[in-house]
Amino acid sequence: MTTKMNRTxxxxxxxxxxxxxxxxxxxxxxxxxxxxxxLANATIASxxxxxxxxxxxVRNAEAPKV
Numbered sequence: 001m002t003t004k005m006n007r008t009x010x011x012x013x014x015x016x017x018x019x020x021x022x023x024x025x026x027x028x029x030x031x032x033x034x035x036x037x038x039l040a041n042a043t044i045a046s047x048x049x050x051x052x053x054x055x056x057x058v059r060n061a062e063a064p065k066v
Contacts, residue, residue: 016040 005011019036022028 012040012043 005015016036019028019033023030023033
């Protein structure tokens, strides 16, 4: 059983680097490493979208209402 990762950017980075180490050591499969990379990309994309939405709301809160 795997443990829960620290749900921060540092935690995500550690999981990815651990998976690279495991792949290089032959302890995991290419398919598993690829799946983890896809999940990481989806996580990063959702955070990026959240940040873009926040920036949009901040910029438009200062705009005059017509």
